[in-house]
Amino acid sequence: MFPHITATCLLRSAKCALRHARSSILYRKTISRSYAAVAKFSEHKELEKIRNIGISAHIDSGKTTLTERVLFYTGRIEEMHEVKGKDSVGAVMDSMELERQRGITIQSAATYTVWKDHNVNIIDTPGHVDFTVEVERALRVLDGAVLVLCAVGGVQSQTLTVNRQMKRYNVPCLAFINKLDRLGSNPYRVLHQLRTKLNHNASFLQLPIGLESECKGVIDLVHQRAIYFEGVLGTTIRYDEIPSDMRAESEDRRQELIESVSNVDEILGEIFLEEKVPTELDLMAAIRRSCIKRVFTPVMLGTALKNKGVQPLLDAVIDYLPNPGEVVNYAHIEKEGKEREKIILNPARTSASPFAGLAFKLEAGRFGQLTYVRVYQGMLKRGDNLYNTRTRKKIRVARLVRMHSNEMEDVNEVYAGDICALFGVDCASGDTFVTEPKLEIALESIHIPEPVISMAIRPAHSKDMDSFSKAVGRFTKEDPTYHINYDTDNKETIASGMGELHLEIYAQRMEREYNCPVVMGKPKVSFRESLLSPCEFDYLHKKQSGGSGQFGRISGVMEPLPATENTKVEFVDETMGTNVPKTFIPAIEKGFRMMVDKGLLSGHKIAGVRFIVRDGAHHIVDSNEISFILAAQGAVKEVYENGFWHILEPIMSVEITAPDEFQGTVIGQLNKRHGIITGTEGNDGWFTVYAEVPLNDMFGYSTEIRSTTQGKGEFSMEYSRYSPALPDVQNQVINKYRESIGISTTDSKKKKK
Known part of the structure; x- marks a missing residue:
């Protein structure tokens, strides 16, 4: 009836079908490409071709920008973005909205990539001291690190902290002096600070070809050549001869490098003493040996923002930092009634050794708790059963993933040296997992610093109390430096953390992620109470109320710890004989620990004291656990009355x-x-x-x-x-506490008289 309409409809249908066919082909190609990429990056390599590294530095040294360039040059991402997210995208590793808005890293993020047929696992860590526990956990499980230094700022306060953390966990590192393009950049000054402030035996492996706006490339002192980074994104690397005006300096600096390494490496030292010229391979092997032993720090140069020096840094990671097999990792066998035994874990990537892994970071994911695990021994398959050596609980591994920032990529198995994540595992940070229930081992845990600042916190609306409780439960589990407790005297909830920024970030996260706005009080400093001099105690707790009563007597001394240990609290049992049965010692310690939580002078924790129990007495009928708990508490009160506190x-x-x-x-x-x-x-x-x-x-x-x-x-x-x-x-703190509990300062003065 309407032939032209029918023809038009048929033509449109044909075009739609053709478009659909094309789109489906493109879709299949895209999917196949993405699967190929995942397969490439997920491929398991032999142990020698794996590197686990962390990027650590002071605030605003360019850690996240450097990681973004590393991921781009290794083909892990297709585009590079700015840290502050001016293009509404932001850096891949800053996946949290708050991180992109503020331009800072709040949580450490893990990823993995491939460079020159080597698997590289990377953890990008925060620079702010408030989030220092994130750096602490990362360095605990990594085999090597890149210490990023600003060419202008040099060695700064947080650099010192990161250096101490690397030393604590014996992590080899190489230094990367970033931001050569900045006004006032001076890598020679930074090298001097590395040697004087951090006491590193450090030398340049590269020299800058121009600084500030004239930064063109670097000179490779090991291979004696100039490296230029061409193209808008610096993807084209051109090797050339060393510029004539820099040849003399290059020879001097190369000789300085050989001398620095010869001082700590025997093999190169012999070549140097024989006045032979070491080959490139000799020098590289010596740098690798001394770097792994932490007696030499190679120094690389570049500017991540201007896309210069990143590829040679990746080469240096492969050439000089250790693979998991070159790092000795220990575990402790803990059996009841036996002494702790130290064993060395086997890093071979086979199923011959039983699996052992450490949970080093917890995070609330979309599908429940996400537990980051570093595998130290054996292999783990999806569907295997895991045992938590602390809780003795059995867990089935339903899903096994590797993380790329906040993206998850499923894998079927992981081997020694890998970093993976598990779902739905109830555990705490620092727990050890094994597949053999008889294997009673514990990996060395993570150092957790004590909070230094507190603020009152409460939901802005009473109806949000449930959301507030959920947020508190999650954040305190994820971050062991974030504490929430209820102050019964002031009838308020107290949040404690590492700094004002730390507490402020969690308050904002409660509002954004749980729709629970909170009101923060004024910051409060976490003071501590401590003894000035040793004070003896002899306390008898006796209560009779018809029938069996309570009886417990303890004597001993409470003494201050050295100034270097004034944040610790120690309990020592020096009792002999049966005056105080050994079954009651845990009760005495429990009573003492209960008193430590809140001192009597200012309401703050007691610190820097050692409680030594030397003697006491018990009653066959009336002595029980509660008697000795109360006796210990009474002994601490007695020391408060007779001792000198500050x-x-x-x-x-x-x-x-x-x-x-x-x-x-x-x-x-x-x-x-x-x-x-x-x-x-x-x-x-x-x-x-x-x-x-x-x-x-x-x-x-x-x-x-x-x-x-x-x-x-x-x-x-x-x-x-x-x-x-x-x-x-001290007087202000004490008087404020007394007023809060209803004791006036005049009353206390009368009592003293």
Whole structure:
């Protein structure tokens, strides 16, 4: 009836069918490409072709930007994006919305890639001291690290912290001096700081060809050639002869490199003493040996933002950092009634050895709790049964994944040296997993620093209490440095953490992720109470109320620990004979630990004391566990009455950088805040002041330094130690506590008289 309409419809249908066919072909091609990529990156390599590295540094040194370039050059991602997400995308490793908004890394993120047929597992860590536990956990499970340093800032406060953490876990590292393109960059000064401040036997493996806006490339001192990075994204590498004006410096620096390595490597040392010229292979082998032993630090150069120096850094990771088989990892066999036995784990990538892995990070995922595990021995397959050696619980591995930032890629098995993630596993950070239930081993756990700052926290609306409880439950489990407890005296919930930023970030996450806005109180410093001198105690707890009563007597001494250990609390049993039966010793310790949680002087925790029990008495009928718990508590109260106590406060290491014209003002501000200047440095019109300042005096300093330096000054601080507070501060803390529990200062003075 309407032939033209019918023809039009048929034509449209044909076009749609053709479009659909094309799209389906493109879809299949895209899927096949993505599967091929996943297969490439998921392929299991032999042990020698695996590297587990962390990227660590001070704030704003370019860690995440460097990781973004590494992923791009290895083909893991197709495009590079800026850290602050100006293009509404942001860096791959900063998957959290808050990270992209603030331009900082809050959580460490794991990924894996392939470079020159080597599997490289990478963990990008935060730079802020508030999130130092993220760096701590990463370095605990990694075999090597890249220490990123700013060519302008050099060795800064958090660099010192990261260096200490690497030393604690014996992690070999190579240094990468970043931001050569910045105004005022000076890699030679940074190398000097590496040697003097961090005590590293460090030498350049590269020299810069131009600095600041003239940065063109680097000179490779090992292979004696110039490297240029061409193209918009620096993907084309061109090797050339060393520029004629830099040949003399290159020869001097290469000789300096050979001497530095010869001092710590016997084989190269012999070649050097025989006055022979080492070959490239001799020098590379010596650098690798000394780097793995942590007696030499190779120094690489580049600018990640301008896409220069990243590919040679990846080559250096492969050439000089260890594979999992070159790192000795220990575990402890713990059996009841036997001494702890130390064993070496077998890193071979076979199923011959029983599986052993460490849960080093917990995270709430879309499908339940996500547990990051580093495999140290044997292999694990999907569907295997795991045993938690701490809880003795059996878990079935339903899903096994490898992480690429917040993306998950399923795998069927993992081997020694791999980093993977499990779902639905109920555990704590630092737990050991095995597949053999008889294998009673425990891997060395992770050092967790104590919180230094507290704030009152409560939901803005009472109807959000359930969401608040869920958020608190999740965040305290994920982050062992974030504590929430209820203060019964002040009737308020207290959040404790590593700094104001730390607590602020979690408050914002509660609002964003749980739709639960919270109200934060004023910051409170975590003071500690400690003894000044040893004090003896002899306390009898006796209660008779018809029938069996309570009887427990303990005597001994409570003494202060050395100043270097004033954050610890120790319990020592020195009892002999049967006056105090050994079955009651745990009860005495329990009573003491209960008193430690809240001191009687200011309501803060007791720290830096050793409680030694030497003698006592018991009753055959009336003595029981509660009797000795109360006896221990009474003994601590007795020491409070007879001993001399004082208040300890956290001291922060503060580093301030500002123009020279404001130096007098900045030092004056620090003196007002009871700061002690420990050092100063000058560099091209800027100065850096290093000081130790009580945390209690640092509140509001960020606003003050911005206003007095016209916004040009910046500072960073980190926890250093606990130290006795000034007398007026001690009196303020004690009087405030007494007022809160209803004891006036006049009453206390009358009692003293």
